[in-house]
Structure formats: C-alpha cells, structure tokens
Amino acid sequence: xxxxxxxxxxxxxxxxxxxxxxxxxxxxxxxxxxxxxxxxxxxxxxxxxxxxxxxxxxxxxxxxxxxxxxxxxxxxxxxxxxxxxxxxxxxxxxxxxxxxxxxxxxxxxxxxxxxxxxxxxxxxxxxxxxxxxxxxxxxxxxxxxxxxxxxxxxxxxxxxxxxxxxxxxxxxxxxxxxxxxxxxxxxxxxxxxxxxxxxxxxxxxxxxxxxxxxxxxxxxxxxxxxxxxxxxxxxxxxxxxxxxxxxxxxxxxxxxxxxxxxxxxxxxxxxxxxx
Amino acid sequence: xxxxxxxxxxxxxxxxxxxxxxxxxxxxxxxxxxxxxxxxxxxxxxxxxxxxxxxxxxxxxxxxxxxxxxxxxxxxxxxxxxxxxxxxxxxxxxxxxxxxxxxxxxxxxxxxxxxxxxxxxxxxxxxxxxxxxxxxxxxxxxxxxxxxxxxxxxxxxxxxxxxxxxxxxxxxxxxxxxxxxxxxxxxxxxxxxxxxxxxxxxxxxxxxxxxxxxxxxxxxxxxxxxxxxxxxxxxxxxxxxxxxxxxxxxxxxxxxxxxxxxxxxxxxxxxxxxxxxxxxxxxxxxxxxxxxxxxxxxxxxxxxxxxxxxxxxxxxxxxxxxxxxxxxxxxxxxxxxxxxxxxxxxxxxxxxxxxxx
Numbered sequence: 001x002x003x004x005x006x007x008x009x010x011x012x013x014x015x016x017x018x019x020x021x022x023x024x025x026x027x028x029x030x031x032x033x034x035x036x037x038x039x040x041x042x043x044x045x046x047x048x049x050x051x052x053x054x055x056x057x058x059x060x061x062x063x064x065x066x067x068x069x070x071x072x073x074x075x076x077x078x079x080x081x082x083x084x085x086x087x088x089x090x091x092x093x094x095x096x097x098x099x100x101x102x103x104x105x106x107x108x109x110x111x112x113x114x115x116x117x118x119x120x121x122x123x124x125x126x127x128x129x130x131x132x133x134x135x136x137x138x139x140x141x142x143x144x145x146x147x148x149x150x151x152x153x154x155x156x157x158x159x160x161x162x163x164x165x166x167x168x169x170x171x172x173x174x175x176x177x178x179x180x181x182x183x184x185x186x187x188x189x190x191x192x193x194x195x196x197x198x199x200x201x202x203x204x205x206x207x208x209x210x211x212x213x214x215x216x217x218x219x220x221x222x223x224x225x226x227x228x229x230x231x232x233x234x235x236x237x238x239x240x241x242x243x244x245x246x247x248x249x250x251x252x253x254x255x256x257x258x259x260x261x262x263x264x265x266x267x268x269x270x271x272x273x274x275x
Numbered sequence: 276x277x278x279x280x281x282x283x284x285x286x287x288x289x290x291x292x293x294x295x296x297x298x299x300x301x302x303x304x305x306x307x308x309x310x311x312x313x314x315x316x317x318x319x320x321x322x323x324x325x326x327x328x329x330x331x332x333x334x335x336x337x338x339x340x341x342x343x344x345x346x347x348x349x350x351x352x353x354x355x356x357x358x359x360x361x362x363x364x365x366x367x368x369x370x371x372x373x374x375x376x377x378x379x380x381x382x383x384x385x386x387x388x389x390x391x392x393x394x395x396x397x398x399x400x401x402x403x404x405x406x407x408x409x410x411x412x413x414x415x416x417x418x419x420x421x422x423x424x425x426x427x428x429x430x431x432x433x434x435x436x437x438x439x440x441x442x443x444x445x446x447x448x449x450x451x452x453x454x455x456x457x458x459x460x461x462x463x464x465x466x467x468x469x470x471x472x473x474x475x476x477x478x479x480x481x482x483x484x485x486x487x488x489x490x491x492x493x494x495x496x497x498x499x500x501x502x503x504x505x506x507x508x509x510x511x512x513x514x515x516x517x518x519x520x521x522x523x524x525x526x527x528x529x530x531x532x533x534x535x536x537x538x539x540x541x542x543x544x545x546x547x548x549x550x551x552x553x554x555x556x557x558x559x560x561x562x563x564x565x566x567x568x569x570x571x572x573x574x575x576x577x578x579x580x581x582x583x584x585x586x587x588x589x590x591x592x593x594x595x596x597x598x599x600x601x602x603x604x605x606x607x608x609x610x611x612x613x614x615x616x617x618x619x620x621x622x623x624x625x626x627x628x629x630x631x632x
Contacts, residue, residue, distance in 0.1 A: 165360065167356045167358050168360045168361075168362060168363070170325075170327050170347070170354075170360065171354065171360035171361075171362070171421075172362070172373075173326070173327065173346070173347040173348055174325055174327070174348070174350075174352065174353065174354045175373055175377060175421075175425075176348045176349075176374050176377040176378060177377060178348060181377075189364045190364055
C-alpha cells in the first residue's frame with residue numbers, strides 16, 4: 001500500500017517535471033522574443049543578457065515608422081484568408097468524397113504533397129506564374145498557399161465525416177437527398193466544429209508560411225513574415241525591430257489558438273456523432 | 276402504395292454471391308417479414324429494395340415501374356433503420372419534415388402531416404427536442420414518424436426493434452402492427468427474431484444463404500414447414516429432430532431401439548421413405564398416462580416458465596425439449612412417458628431436409 005502511494009507520487013512528480021521541461025523548451029524562445037521587443041535595441045543582443053531593463057515601445061515605433069507594416073499585415077491577411085477559403089472550398093467536398101467513396105488514395109496524395117518540402121513546388125510555380133505574368137500577385141500567393149491549407153482541411157475533416165454513422169446518410173438518401181445535398185444539409189452541420197478547427201489550423205499554417213511569399217510576392221504583396229526577413233541584413237540587423245515584428249506576427253495565431261484551445265483539442269479528436 | 280416484384284435477382288460482392296436468383300412477389304398493402312439467421316441476405320435484400328445496394332442481375336419493380344437503376348431518393352419509399360439514423364443536428368420536427376421539405380410540400384401541409392404523425396405515435400411533446408434528448412423508444416417512434424409523414428409507396432424496416440429492451444420491443448411490435456393496419460401500406464420488415472415475424476407478418480419470407488426457404492403465412496410456416504431449416508428456425512424452443520427409420524412395421528428411432536408412436540399418415544410416409552428425420556415441436560408432446568403408450572424419458576432439466584414448463588431430456592442421442600402443463604411438476608431424474616400429438620409430427624428427407632408429404 002505504501003509502495004503504491006510512493007510510486008504514484010513519483011509518477012506525478014515525473015509528469016510535472018516533463019510538463020515543466022516541455023513548457024520551458026516551447027515557451028523560452030517566445031518569452032525571449034516578446035521581452036526583447038520591449039528592450040532598447042542595443043540590449044537585445046547584449047551578453048550576458050539583461051534580465052532587468054526599462055521597457056520601451058521604441059522598437060514598435062521604429063517598426064511602424066521605417067516599414068509599411070500595416071500594408072504587409074493586410075497582405076498577410078488577404079493571402080491567409082484567401083488560401084484558407086480556397087482550402088475549405090475544395091477541402092470540404094474532397095474530404096466528404098473520400099469518406100463517402102472510401103477511396104483513400106486522393107487523401108494520401110494530398111498528405112504526401114503537404115509533407116513534401118515547399119521548394120519542390122516553388123520552382124515549377126515560379127516558372128508557371130512568371131509565364132502567365134502572375135508573379136507578385138495575390139492570386140499566385142493564394143494559390144500557392146492552398147498547398148498548405150487544402151491537406152489540413154482534408155485531414156482534419158476526414159475522421160469527422162467518417163465518424164458520422166453511414167445510416168444517417170442512407171436515411172437522407174431515402175428521404176430524397178442527392179449526395180451534394182447530403183453534404184450541405186446533413187454532413188456539414190454535423191462536422192461544424194471540425195470545419196472551424198480546420199479553418200483555424202489552415203489560417204495559422206498559411207499565416208506562418210514563409211517560403212512561397214519570399215519568392216512569389218513583390219514589394220506590394222509581400223506578407224509580414226517575408227517582410228520581417230528584410231530586417232536581417234549583413235552586419236546591420238535591426239534586432240529590436242525584428243523582435244517587435246516577430247511578436248506582432250505571432251500574435252494572431254496565438255490569440256486564435258488561445259481563444260479556441262478547448263475546441264481545437266476536441267475538434268482534432270472528433271469523429272463520433274452520437275445520436 | 277405499391278406492390279414489389281423481384282425477378283431473378285442476383286447480388287454479388289466480387290466473386291461472392293449473397294443472393295442467387297431470387298424471385299419474390301409482395302402484394303400491395305401486404306406486411307411481409309424477411310426472417311433468417313445472420314448473413315442470410317435479408318438486410319441486403321431490403322437495402323436493394325431501398326436502392327441503397329445495386330443489383331448484380333435481375334429486375335426489381337415497385338408498382339409497375341422497373342427501378343433497377345433508380346436512385347434511392349427517387350424510389351418514394353421510406354425506411355426505418357436499426358440505429359434509427361435520425362439527423363442528430365435537427366429537432367424531432369425537422370427530422371420528420373425534412374423529406375417533405377425536399378419535395379417542395381407547402382409549409383401548412385408539412386405542419387399538418389408532421390402533427391398528425393406525431394399524434395399517431397404519441398411524440399407530440401418531443402417535437403422541439405433533439406434526438407440525443409430522447410430515450411431509445413422515443414427515437415424509435417421518431418424514426419417511424421419520419422417514415423409515415425411521407426405517405427410513401429412502401430415502408431421498409433431494418434431490424435428496428437433490436438436495440439430496444441424486451442418490454443419495449445413487445446409494445447412497439449404491437450404498435451407497428453396496429454400502424455400497418457391503419458396505414459394500409461406495403462410494409463417489408465427485416466428481423467432475425469422469429470417471434471416478431473410470426474406476430475406481425477401477413478406473410479413470412481424465411482431466408483437462408485440468400486435463398487427463399489418458404490414464403491407463406493405465419494400459420495402455414497409454423498404448421499407446415501417446407502423443410503427442416505424452416506421447421507428448426509420458426510418456433511421457440513426449436514423443433515426437436517430425431518433420425519428415424521421404418522423397421523419391423525414400426526417407427527424406430529435410429530441410434531437405439533426406441534419405438535415412436537406415430538399417426539397412420541406419418542407412419543405411411545415413413546414406411547415409403549424407409550428412413551427420415553422426425554420433427555416434433557416441444558409443445559406437441561403430451562405426457563402419456565399409460566407408460567406403454569409413450570416413449571420413456573429421464574428428466575434432465577426443468578425450466579418453469581409460469582405459463583408452462585420446459586422439460587429437457589435426451590432421447591436416442593438427441594438433446595430434446597418438451598413443453599408441458601405447469602401443473603405437472605417433474606423433478607430432475609424423474610421418469611416420464613411422452614408421446615407426440617397425432618397429426619402434429621413432421622417428416623423430413625434425411626438427405627436434403629425437404630418435408631415428406
């Protein structure tokens with residue numbers, strides 16, 4: 001009995017230790033970034049690092065003064081919302097079709113595409129978009145980011161659709177529904193939380209994606225994350241402004257994730273619709 | 276309302292034939308029950324009628340129309356599923372009105388029909404609830420309500436009572452039967468429960484391995500089974516079967532020398548066949564007052580059911596059951612003399628199981 005209590009205490013202690021370690025590992029760079037954004041520029045790279053400092057908004061002021069930050073943010077928003085919408089538009093019917101027909105190779109293909117390095121797509125796209133004069137357009141960026149969003153939507157929604165009892169679809173068929181109508185009237189309302197989760201994940205991944213915007217955008221359509229890269233120069237990196245930019249860029253995904261964290265976890269494990 | 280005609284229907288999954296060359300005519304307004312063990316093809320046949328499974332070959336007619344390639348949505352039939360398959364996100368009212376709405380029925384008529392069906396099924400208080408807020412029995416009623424508002428050509432039921440407890444099952448069974456008499460619509464009901472089949476059907480289709488073993492009224496299927504499979508499947512407890520042969524001008528149970536007293540007609544058939552399988556239902560044994568008049572058995576187990584008592588015994592290497600009057604209170608080890616009621620025994624061909632008439 002005593003041994004069992006001791007073992008339990010050890011397990012609890014080790015669990016806590018694991019959580020703390022994981023938390024430190026994940027959160028340390030983020031905390032560092034946020035703190036640095038409020039430090040005077042010269043202190044950001046000081047060694048040893050200063051832990052006590054007078055917080056300042058100089059880096060944020062500098063950022064908005066020297067860069068068209070808001071227009072980059074707008075570009076990011078256009079590309080992210082556009083590619084998320086595109087991902088949902090094609091991903092929802094695709095996931096439903098895969099679930100309905102039980103033919104899984106299209107889903108595996110999209111997953112393979114997602115797992116492939118972005119550079120694999122970049123070169124052909126660059127050539128294709130250049131040939132049609134679309135380099136630097138929102139359309140090119142939105143289309144390219146759909147490679148990020150589409151697989152996310154499909155793979156988050158597939159287990160949700162699979163979790164709906166087949167007989168519910170069959171009842172709808174007998175009631176007089178076409179397959180398309182079954183999707184919109186029966187299946188989609190039942191996977192609404194899955195759709196929301198897939199949309200948020202697609203938004204976050206698209207917002208954070210760097211490579212396509214770096215190559216396929218121009219000065220007018222540059223997204224935040226690609227613009228932030230410009231702060232890193234040879235020998236003259238503006239670390240303070242860079243930290244401020246990184247903090248602002250990370251803010252929307254963090255806020256979104258925090259707002260819907262419970263929903264996110266349940267949405268990712270969702271799959272059962274219990275009558 | 277319509278008849279259903281199945282002609283030379285075959286259903287295959289790859290190389291596996293589930294239903295080989297089946298013919299069946301269901302008359303308009305008829306209540307037909309498909310019954311058979313698991314895997315006999317009864318649900319597949321129902322799903323074919325519904326349009327949820329394609330036909331490999333043959334023809335299916337609903338009314339005068341050949342519906343082989345017609346989608347389920349266009350067949351104008353209603354179906355009640357085993358798990359009810361209600362739309363979880365819709366209120367009971369919307370579950371019931373959905374099919375009518377799809378057909379463009381005017382709102383006032385939808386409302387009238389839903390309320391009429393709800394009144395018939397006693398589910399009016401639940402119209403604003405979601406399915407998850409209902410009990411199993413209430414969900415079952417909603418599933419039926421969803422079917423009857425449609426006024427379809429035929430109702431199909433796929434084991435709709437199997438998820439209910441025993442008491443509720445009996446109640447809903449009676450309600451469905453009453454409903455069928457009120458609605459006067461063609462109904463096809465699938466079950467593995469022979470009591471459901473016996474109590475509800477105008478005619479029963481007994482299926483085994485996708486083939487119809489017998490298609491007749493419950494009384495006929497019970498009293499004049501077409502073969503040993505039907506005889507063993509219909510009736511509870513099941514019919515007892517004893518290998519029997521005609522020897523020395525008497526019916527003798529094989530694997531022993533016990534003589535069985537048979538009526539002259541049955542004895543005549545056995546004499547002609549030489550040997551056969553004798554079928555006696557548990558309820559068709561009577562306790563012989565004169566020991567020399569019956570078959571002596573040792574009581575192995577007694578199951579008092581209240582209304583009657585089941586006696587288990589071994590006879591000629593066969594475990595058998597007799598249903599006797601509850602006033603007779605035998606004990607394990609008692610010796611009894613049983614004899615079959617005249618005219619209530621069945622003889623089956625020992626080789627192919629077909630009834631010998």
